[in-house]
Amino acid sequence: VPHAAVRLLGCTVEADTPDGTVAVRLVEVEAYRGADDPASHSFRGRTARNAVMFGPPGHLYVYFIYGMHFCLNAVTGEAGVGSAVLIRAGEPLAGAVRMAELRGLAAAGRATRPGDLAGGPGKLCRALAIDRALDGAPLDRPPLWIEPGEPAADGEVAASPRVGVDYAGEAAAWPLRFALRGNPHVSRPRP
DNA sequence: TGGGCGATTGGCT
C-alpha cells in the first residue's frame, strides 16, 4: 500500500482567496510520523499548537514558523497518533495572477520561473492565502479542499531525506520527502 | 518567566 504522503502527489489543492479561487497540483510532500519521529511536531506530545495533529485524519494542520511563514499539513494518522503530511510544493493550475499578487511579486501576471509561486511550504501558503485561521479545518470542502488527481506511478516518485530537520538525529536521514521526479516546481534543495 | 530556536525565505557577498 502506497504511503499516505505519496497518494497526495498529483492531487489538486484548491483554495478560496479574497479575490477568487486558486489551485495547484501537488508535486512535493513530506511525511511526519508520531511519537517515534523526533522531527515531528508531535514527538514531544500534544500541545495547544499541535493539537490538530492528534485529532482525526482529514483535517488541516497549519503552523507558524520563523516569525513570518505558515506551513500547511494534512493530518493522516488516526486520532491520537499525531502523524501528518507537510505540503511542500505545488504546480500552479489556476489563478496564477492572484497567486503572484498574494506572493507580493512585482511581475504579477507576467511569466514567473517554476517554483516562484508555490515552490516551497511557506511560499505555497502565501500563494493560497493560508494562515492559522485554517488550522483544524476539514480538507474536503471550502475554503480549502484537496481533490484526487492522477496517481503518481512508482517510478515517478523520488524519495529523499526531509528538508531542515538536521536536529532530528537518525530520523533526519529517513527518506520521507516525496516529489514527482524531475518536476521543476519542487522546492530547493532539489531532491 | 525568559531565552533559544525553528518542517523558511530572499537578499547580498
Place this chain on the structure above:
DNA sequence: GCCAATCGCCCAC
C-alpha cells in the same frame, strides 16, 4: 554560500 528577518512556542531555570 551566508545570513538576517521576526515571533510563537516550549522547556529549562
